[in-house]
Each structure stands twice: as structure tokens, then as C-alpha cells.
Amino acid sequence: RPRVLSGIQPTADSFHLGNYLGAVRNWVAMQHTHDAFYCVVDLHAITMGHDPKILRNRSRISAAQLLAVGLDPEQCTLFVQSHVPEHAQLGWVLSCITGFGEAGRMVQFKDKASKAGQDSTTVGLFSYPILQAADILLYQADQVPVGEDQRQHLELTRDLAQRFNTRFGKTFTMPSPYIVKDTAKIFDLQDPTIKMSKSASSPNGIIELLEDPARSAKKIKSAVTDTGRDILYDEENKPGVSNLLTIYAALTNRAIDELLEAYEGRGYGDLKKDLAEVLVEFVKPIQERTKLYLDDPAQLDKVLAVGAEKARAVSAVTLARAYRNVGFLSPA
Ligand code: AQP
Secondary structure, three states: OOOEEEOOOOOOOOHHHHHHHHHHHHHHHHHHOEEEEEEEEHHHHHHOOHHHHHHHHHHHHHHHHHHHHHOOOOOOOEHHHHHHHHHHHHHHHHHOOOOOOHHHHHHHHHHHHHHHHHHOHHHHHHHHHHHHHHHHHHHHEEEEOHHHHHHHHHHHHHHHHHHHHHOOOOOOOOOEEEEHHHOOOOOOOOOOEEOOOOOOOOHOOOOEEEHHHHHOOOOOHHOOOOOOOOOOOOOOHHHEEEEEEEHHHHHOOOOOHHHHHHHOOHHHHHHHHHHHHHHHHHHHHHHHEEEEEHHHHHHHHHHHHHHHHHHHHHHHHHHHHHHHHOOOOOOO
């Protein structure tokens, strides 16, 4: 079976629909076809400033949500990044073969740094994509299921794998991004020209899986739509309606063409009302299951402990090989 690795940051009290449709939904599918490793990347979550108590809580909420949307610890390895010290260890080695200019060209870093300002921008935020490369390469992943916003980081990962292998001998598998075109970028409901995002979206622009479903329904109904009245899929001229169609199609497993046919001659209001209902029915069981997992933190911690052990069995082998190849003495 090909190997996959992906991660999600515990930086909010809930995942949003973009996280789910762009990435996590594919994780669930791939656990049945791949040797899958998924992690809650808490090391990444401290790059922008955080509160320790909130972080701890969000790490548990993230793991609970991943189980609630369908990850099965019998089918995949689910773990918390900080439980596996090899991530930080390999991150250091990779940072020593990454150019300063190369890391500085990462668009996500530039965006976040420009918003935070120089005094609040950490070195951790700068080296974030290098740690991400370590996450992936440690597991010798063949594929990395992510949203479109991660494509550049994946390119860096590939460059680093290639460079390391060329300089120090074959050590890492070359990973490929696994990006499903239809849902690679879910847009903000209030500004459908930007991606739905924890940090950049306004509260009405983002659907959180764990928020009150009535609130989600309201947000769908007040989503910005476009001029004209026809329901058409046209990303350029009708980004708002197109985004709603993408979400609708993904949640119902229907083709966009089928939806266009069903809504021919009908208005935006009908589309929004129906999508709101679909969404409410979709999130309700996820919320119930998340609550069940959170109500039993001992069991959740056990799942994560087993996951960390399985993850270490793989990552320790890769790290040892990388250390050896880079020239570190083996401990006697
Ligand atoms: N809008 C999106 N559409 C499709 N995929 C998305 N992802 C994030 N936003 C969208 C994918 O979700 C996965 C987890 O991402 P993350 O943990 O890195 O989350 P994030 O980047 O912190 O999420 P945000 O909302 O994008 O946060 P900010 O605004 O802080 O950058 C990834 O695979 C990502 O591609």
C-alpha cells in the first residue's frame, strides 16, 4: 500500500468546512486504500503565539473531530506531533540544508508575517514549512492529501528531499501532493475571492463544523452571491454561487451538472435554503460524535498514545538513517 501523511493544526476550537472538504475528507477515504499517518500538528500551532491551556484543549478537540468525521484508529495511525520527537529532530537537520532566501519565498509566511508585523513574527513561523517537510519525509510518504494552499510547501518538501538524497545518499521517498481539484480551495462565504480561513475570514465567512448548526444555516443564507439571478457555475464571474455549488456537490456527492439541472429556473434563495439544510444534517452527527469522544478523555489519550507508538516505530528508523547519512556518530 502506498503511504500517506498529512496534518492539521489545533489552532481553533473547530475545523472549518475548508479544512474538511479540502483535506480531511480525503484522509478518511485514503485510510482504506493507503498506509495512512495523520497528525495533529501542535508544534506548528505555537508559531503565532498561543495560550498553553487553550492549545491543550484544542489538540484534544482536533483529535476528537478527526475521529468523529470518520478516522478509524484501526485503519490509520492518528497521533499528536509533539509525542514524536523525531519531527523536531529532523526539522533541525533539514533547516540546515534550506536556503534563507528559499524559505523566505514561501507565500504563506510572507502573508502571515506581513499581517503580524516584524516584532510579532517568530523564527518558528519562518521555519514552519521545513518542519512540515520533516513531518512528511519521516514517514517516507508517497502522497500528501492537502488543500491547494499547501502546494508551495509540498514543492519545498520535494526540493529538500531531492537535495538531501543527492548530497548524503538516498534517504527519503519523494512525496507528491494529493490535491482534489473540485474541493482544493473552499472560499470565504462573505468574500468568495479569498479562501475560507481561520485567520483571515470574518465570522460570517467561515463555517465551523462545531458551531451551532442554526448559525451555520444563517451564514449560508446570508452568503454573498453574485449579480444576475441564474444559478450557474462560473468561478470567475460568479464566485459566490460557484462556491456554494462546490460545497453542495461535495456534501451530497452529487455532480455540479446535476445540481445545475435541478436548480434551472430557480433562484439563489432556493439553493441557499437547501444547502443550509444539507449542512445542518451533515454537521449534527459530527457534533454528537465529537462530544462523545471528548467526554472520555482517557480513552482519547489512549488512542493517541497507541498512534504515537506506531508513528515512532516508523519515524525513528528514518531519523536514524538520516542522522547516519548526514554524518552524525551513532551513540555507542
Ligand atoms: N479554504 C480551504 N479550502 C481547502 N482546503 C483548505 N485547507 C485549509 N483551508 C482550506 C486545508 O486544510 C488542511 C489543514 O490546514 P491547516 O491545519 O494548515 O489549517 P490552516 O492552514 O491553519 O487553516 P486555515 O484556515 O487556512 O488557517 P490560516 O488562516 O491560519 O492559514 C490543509 O491541508 C489545508 O490545505
